[in-house]
Amino acid sequence: MSGAEGALGREMTALLRHAKVKVLPTDIKQLDITDFKKTSKVISDYRPDVILHFAAISNVDSCETDRDTAYRVNALSTLGLAVNAKRVGAKMLYTSTNFVFSGDSESPYSENSQPNPISEYGRTKLFGENYIREICDRYYVVRTSWLFGINSKTFISKFLSMEKKPRAINVICDQFGSLTYIPHLGEAILRIIKSDNYGTYHIVNSGVASWLDFVLRAKKIMRFRTTIRPVKTDELGLPAKRPRYAPLSSNNYEFLFSCSMKSWEDALTEYIKRLMRKP
């Protein structure tokens, strides 16, 4: 596994261990995936059945300001891992993003929708997808969106887990997407890799929301006092463009595994219950 110390990597490591699946979790400290030679050696030595490739520069603005690193990590390193997966006969699971879409849709994107990224993050992740599809025979490309959960680095997840919350926060109100509770994504990935159902998947909680909708619902459940100030994306002057409307629909997963993804509202309730249990 690459990116094992990220939000998804941590959750997935715990899930795999719980399921008694042997795993080699690596992150940049143990294995920098931009080093192709070293990566190839680790894979030759370990001979994995499945490669879970989660490592990425996932900060959308960092990708815009440091394009070279974004390209090396998100695109070239994925090429390296794809070549290695093919060489050792491992299945490859790559996590991608709704940022491969432009966001000027009127309805949620399906797995067949045409990508057209408007940011470096989206472009470099799409290069990664294309390498996987070109090189690997047994691959799963899993696109997801707006992760939330215990180890997530995103502003809202950190805010919800704060014991002492600030008096006021600004929350973006004019971007709409799908939210994804990390444990739900992890469970789906576990089911997918145990199967031979290869291809492209969207895995998100169902429903469409803005971060503002999400925080206001959390406020209602948790009853914190913080004032929530809606802000428009343009007011923030961020380096990277964001898709305005880029929800995903989890069609392939729900069809192939005869299941339904839970709504983001139910997922948020689950997350808050887990936060409350935290020592």
Ligand SMILES: NC(=O)c1ccc[n+]([C@@H]2O[C@H](COP(=O)([O-])OP(=O)(O)OC[C@H]3O[C@@H](n4cnc5c(N)ncnc54)[C@H](OP(=O)(O)O)[C@@H]3O)[C@@H](O)[C@H]2O)c1
């Ligand atoms: N977070 C989201 O909302 C979201 C949405 C859609 C898709 N995704 C995708 O889902 C996957 C997991 O996301 P996440 O939120 O768990 O990301 P994350 O928390 O940023 O974790 C990614 C991990 O990869 C590491 N990494 C960066 N460069 C590396 C390198 N050269 N070699 C090895 N490891 C390196 C990062 O280390 P540093 O922290 O030191 O950089 C980090 O620990 C990513 O592929 C991401 O593109 C995420």
